[in-house]
Amino acid sequence: MIDFSTHYLGLKLNGPIVVSSTPLSESLDNIRRMEDAGASAVVLTSLFEEQLALESRALDEDLSRGTESFAESLDYLPAQSDYRMTHEVYLDHLRQAKAAVGIPILASLNGTTTGGWVRFAKDMELAGADAIELNTYALATDCSRTSTDVESQLFELVESVCKAVKIPVSVKLSQSFTSLPHLVCRLEEKGARGVALFNRFYQADFDIETLEVRPTLHFSTPSELLPRLHWAAILYGNLNIDMAITGGVHSAEDVLKSIMAGANMTMMASALHIHGIEHIARVLADMRYWLEKHEYTSLWETRGCLSRRSVPDTSPFDRGNYIKTLSSYSLRHTMAAF
Ligand SMILES: Cc1cc2nc3c(=O)[nH]c(=O)nc-3n(C[C@H](O)[C@H](O)[C@H](O)COP(=O)(O)O)c2cc1C
Numbered sequence: 001m002i003d004f005s006t007h008y009l010g011l012k013l014n015g016p017i018v019v020s021s022t023p024l025s026e027s028l029d030n031i032r033r034m035e036d037a038g039a040s041a042v043v044l045t046s047l048f049e050e051q052l053a054l055e056s057r058a059l060d061e062d063l064s065r066g067t068e069s070f071a072e073s074l075d076y077l078p079a080q081s082d083y084r085m086t087h088e089v090y091l092d093h094l095r096q097a098k099a100a101v102g103i104p105i106l107a108s109l110n111g112t113t114t115g116g117w118v119r120f121a122k123d124m125e126l127a128g129a130d131a132i133e134l135n136t137y138a139l140a141t142d143c144s145r146t147s148t149d150v151e152s153q154l155f156e157l158v159e160s161v162c163k164a165v166k167i168p169v170s171v172k173l174s175q176s177f178t179s180l181p182h183l184v185c186r187l188e189e190k191g192a193r194g195v196a197l198f199n200r201f202y203q204a205d206f207d208i209e210t211l212e213v214r215p216t217l218h219f220s221t222p223s224e225l226l227p228r229l230h231w232a233a234i235l236y237g238n239l240n241i242d243m244a245i246t247g248g249v250h251s252a253e254d255v256l257k258s259i260m261a262g263a264n265m266t267m268m269a270s271a272l273h274i275h276g277i278e279h280i281a282r283v284l285a286d287m288r289y290w291l292e293k294h295e296y297t298s299l300w301e302t303r304g305c306l307s308r309r310s311v312p313d314t315s316p317f318d319r320g321n322y323i324k325t326l327s328s329y330s331l332r333h334t335m336a337a338f
Pocket residue numbers: 020021022023044045046108110135172198199200219220221246247248249267268269270271273
């Protein structure tokens with residue numbers, strides 16, 4: 001029998017597949033099915049800074065009705081009704097999820113700046129969250145802001161959330177940082193216990209007929225896994241921080257590659273939307289078959305074996321790979337033409 005156990009943020013996980021933040025976990029029945037299928041933890045959908053700010057503003061409006069003294073600064077944001085759950089409904093759902101299953105439940109807080117909204121991290125802790133995933137999706141659109149400004153804001157936010165709670169905090173990161181290894185070291189200093197690699201970049205699409213720019217959400221494909229494997233393999237062994245891979249994990253092979261790169265566990269969202277929640281059980285069965293065939297007794301034995309530290313030739317992770325890839329392609333291409 002293969003031992004699938006792993007750990008993340010100091011939590012013991014009975015397997016390498018965690019359900020990533022997705023609306024699927026807004027149903028308690030689905031959360032039970034996730035546990036039954038072999039998910040080792042569930043990350044709930046996010047509460048957004050903007051939503052929490054709107055809720056606070058609504059409260060302020062109630063308190064200051066008639067005085068016209070409340071701020072107008074949130075007017076560009078989606079309306080309060082656009083968010084799926086108020087924070088009270090969210091906390092209630094979190095409590096019920098904790099009562100319904102035995103696996104860890106992670107709450108998700110989604111924002112970019114420090115402020116009063118960070119106190120909701122404490123509410124999540126009090127409602128029973130085993131950990132908090134802090135999603136820091138942000139895009140730099142202001143020419144006057146340097147990369148140092150962007151990173152400083154991130155560090156400040158992570159530090160304030162970590163200080164607000166005793167439960168562990170992981171940071172769901174975007175891929176676009178100039179020096180990811182340095183950034184992750186700094187996040188560890190600020191109190192983060194883990195990083196989730198990476199947020200997907202939801203690019204808006206351009207409609208050339210209507211001249212509109214529209215938000216799009218496509219499910220991922222396994223090809224999105226490659227940059228995540230690459231960075232996990234580079235980070236592994238250099239830091240004490242735990243790593244989760246989210247983005248492009250669909251099959252047993254994807255999970256195995258992620259662990260071999262050095263991740264503690266993997267997360268799935270798109271694959272479950274496409275194939276259903278029971279897909280987790282099929283992936284675990286495929287993994288078990290592969291590990292037995294290759295005479296492993298535990299998944300942990302494979303961890304990091306394809307990391308940059310473990311492979312004899314590190315050039316696939318460095319500039320050497322870039323040069324080799326480009327030159328070998330042009331050579332083959334030229335040969336084929338003759
Ligand atoms: C419909 C949908 C809703 C999502 N909502 C959230 C969210 O509220 N917060 C969050 O951090 N990530 C959210 N995600 C991102 C996923 O958690 C995950 O990181 C991303 O989809 C990449 O993983 P995948 O390739 O397994 O889909 C959402 C994804 C989907 C498909």
